[in-house]
Each structure stands twice: as C-alpha cells, then as structure tokens.
Amino acid sequence: MTAVIVLSGLWQVGFFMEPAAADAAEPVTITDSADYFPDAVGNRWVYRGHITEGPLQTVDNKFFTNVSTVTGTKTINNVRVTVFHDTNPGNHGPSDSFYRRDSVGIVYYGSEPGTPLEKQLIPYQIFRFPIKIPSSFQQFDRTGLDFGSDMDHDGANEKTDVKGWVTLLGRETITVPAGTFPDAIKVEAKMTMQIHLSSGRGAIAGSDVMTAWFAKGVGLVKYAERQEMGPIKEDRGVIVEITEELEEYEIKK
Numbered sequence: 001m002t003a004v005i006v007l008s009g010l011w012q013v014g015f016f017m018e019p020a021a022a023d024a025a026e027p028v029t030i031t032d033s034a035d036y037f038p039d040a041v042g043n044r045w046v047y048r049g050h051i052t053e054g055p056l057q058t059v060d061n062k063f064f065t066n067v068s069t070v071t072g073t074k075t076i077n078n079v080r081v082t083v084f085h086d087t088n089p090g091n092h093g094p095s096d097s098f099y100r101r102d103s104v105g106i107v108y109y110g111s112e113p114g115t116p117l118e119k120q121l122i123p124y125q126i127f128r129f130p131i132k133i134p135s136s137f138q139q140f141d142r143t144g145l146d147f148g149s150d151m152d153h154d155g156a157n158e159k160t161d162v163k164g165w166v167t168l169l170g171r172e173t174i175t176v177p178a179g180t181f182p183d184a185i186k187v188e189a190k191m192t193m194q195i196h197l198s199s200g201r202g203a204i205a206g207s208d209v210m211t212a213w214f215a216k217g218v219g220l221v222k223y224a225e226r227q228e229m230g231p232i233k234e235d236r237g238v239i240v241e242i243t244e245e246l247e248e249y250e251i252k253k
Contacts, residue, residue: 027132027133027134027135028132028133028171029130029131029132030130030131030132030133030185031130032216033127033129033130033131034101034129035216035217036131036185036214036215036216036217036219037101037106037127037214037219038217038218038219038251038252039070039082039084039099039101040070040251040252040253041070041071041072041073041252042069042070042250042252043069043070043219043249043250043251043252044067044068044069044070044249044250045067045068045069045219045220045246045248045249046065046066046067046068046246046247046248046249047065047066047067047068047244047245047246047247048063048065048177048244048245048247049063049064049065049066049088049090049091049242049243049244049245050062050063050064050242050243051063051064051090051091051240051241051242051243052240052241053238053239053240053241054238054239055236055237055238055239062091064088064091065087065088065247066086066087066088066089066090066091066244067086067087067088068084068085068086068087068089069084069085070082070083070084070085071083071084071085071096074098076098076109076110079100079109079123080100081098081099081100081109082098082099082100082101083096083097083098084096084097084098084099089244090225090242090244091242095111095112095113096111096112097110097111098110098111099126100123103129104128104129105125105126105127105128105129106125106126106127106129107123107124107125107126108122108123108124108125108126109122109123110122110123115148116146116147116148116157117145117146117147117148117160117162120142120145120146121140121142121145121162124139124140124164125137125139125166126139126166127166128166131168131185132168133168133169133170133171133185134167134168134169134170135167135168136165136166136167136168137165137166138163138164138165139164139165139166140162140163140164141162141163141164142161142162142163143161144159144161145159145160145161145162146159146160147159147160147195150198151195151197151204151232152197152198152199152201152232154198154199156198157198158195158196158197158198159195159196159198160193160194160195160196161193161194161196162191162192162193162194163191163192163193164191165190166187166189167187167188167189168185168186168187169186169187169188170185170186171183171184171185171186172184172186172213174213174215174221174222176221176222176245176246176247177245177246177247178221178245178246178247178248178249181213181215181218181221183215183216184213184214184215184216184221185213185214185215186211186212186213187210187211187212187213187214188209188210188211189208189209189210189211189212189225190207190208190209190210191206191207191208192205192206192207193205193206193207193208194206197232201232204229204230204231204232205230206227206228206229206230207227207228208225208226208227208228209225209226210223210224210225210226211223211224211225212224217251218246218249218251219249219251220246221245221246222243222244222245222246223242223243223244224241224242224243225240225241225242225243226239226240226241227239227240227241227242228240
C-alpha cells in the first residue's frame with residue numbers, strides 16, 4: 001500500500017487501473033495474499049524518489065525522500081481502518097491515507113488532505129483476495145463528477161468522467177536499494193479521465209499509467225508512474241513521471 005495506492009500528482013485520487021493485455025500464462029492463486037500488504041502498527045518504509053515534470057519539452061528533475069509509517073487505526077463511517085502516514089509521497093508533502101484489509105481484500109477509504117474528486121469516489125476496492133494472476137477488475141466508471149478545479153477560469157468547476165481498473169500481471173524478481181525480492185507481485189495500472197470544460201471549449205483528456213511491485217512480507221518495493229494532462233488553449237499540456245524505490249524498511253512481527 002503506502003504511496004502507490006494514493007496517487008500523488010495531478011489528481012491524488014487513488015490506484016486507478018485499466019486492464020493490460022493478459023499473458024497466456026497459467027493462472028495462479030496466491031492463498032497468502034495478505035502477506036504482501038503488511039499493515040501492523042509501527043511498520044516503516046523509506047523510499048527514494050525521482051520526479052520529472054514539465055509541459056512536454058520543458059523537463060524539471062527533482063529528487064525526494066518519502067517515509068511511510070503505519071501509525072494506528074481510526075473509524076470512518078462505522079468502519080475501522082488502518083492509517084498510513086506518508087511524509088512526502090510523489091514529492092507532494094505529508095498525507096494520511098486509510099485502508100481496510102480483511103479476508104476478501106483491501107478497500108481504500110480516502111486520505112487527508114483529500115480532494116473533492118476523491119471524496120466522490122471512496123470507498124472502493126483496490127485488491128481482491130485471494131489474488132489471482134493474471135486477473136483484473138473494474139473499480140468504477142463514473143460520469144459527471146465535480147473535478148474540484150476551474151481549469152478554464154470561467155468561475156465554475158469542471159465536470160469529469162473517470163474510469164479505473166486493477167490488473168495483476170504476474171510475479172517477478174525486482175531489485176531496489178533495499179535488496180532483491182523474488183516473486184514480487186507485479187501490478188499494472190491506468191486511470192483515464194475526460195474533463196469537460198464548463199466554458200464550452202471542449203474536453204481535456206488525462207491518463208495515469210503505473211507499474212508497481214509488492215514483495216511478500218515487505219509490501220510495496222517500487223512503483224513507476226506516468227501522468228499526462230492534455231493542453232488547455234495555448235499551453236502544451238503536462239507530463240509527470242514519478243519513481244519511488246524502497247531504501248530500507250522495518251516490519252513488525
């Protein structure tokens with residue numbers, strides 16, 4: 001879980017995915033799925049991050065550190081959830097995010113600070129147990145939501161349509177500064193968004209593509225993400241690429 005679930009950047013609205021082309025591999029069911037997402041209070045992960053962003057040709061390179069810690073639990077709408085605190089996910093400052101993990105999977109209950117768009121989507125499932133590889137499921141397909149921002153500066157927030165899926169691709173060995181992890185679960189993600197300008201100037205397309213790896217007994221070890229937002233009038237759009245790799249971790253027994 002941690003920063004890969006709550007996508008930081010253009011939208012900050014959660015682990016959106018669209019099915020990738022499925023391999024012709026023999027399906028595998030992981031009966032100990034929960035072991036890939038340890039959430040005991042006191043668990044701690046330190047990530048080394050790199051971000052490039054800019055309007056197409058103009059690219060700005062930044063490096064950052066994000067420390068993710070399980071700090072406790074809280075109740076949201078009569079549901080007990082686990083609290084993950086991240087110091088700087090995606091280089092966007094501190095945030096708390098909330099999850100419920102049970103025998104049927106993991107459900108995301110939002111974040112603080114959240115966004116108006118996120119609040120219209122939560123809660124929604126981000127993993128189903130037992131994990132089956134390859135497999136995918138759609139999280140939501142919503143239209144006419146309040147985007148929470150006035151992008152064309154006409155005094156009214158834009159409306160947006162969003163779709164999200166989860167796709168489990170396979171297991172593979174991944175090497176990061178914290179070490180080499182065999183049989184990590186590989187997840188490919190894509191969000192699609194269509195933002196309708198209230199000024200009547202058309203629509204803006206947005207997408208968020210991510211690949212993430214989760215190791216048994218450790219959790220998230222790496223993610224690589226590419227966000228794109230189409231241009232408005234004379235601008236050239238925005239492209240953001242973010243990578244976080246695990247440097248060190250402490251998992252409570």
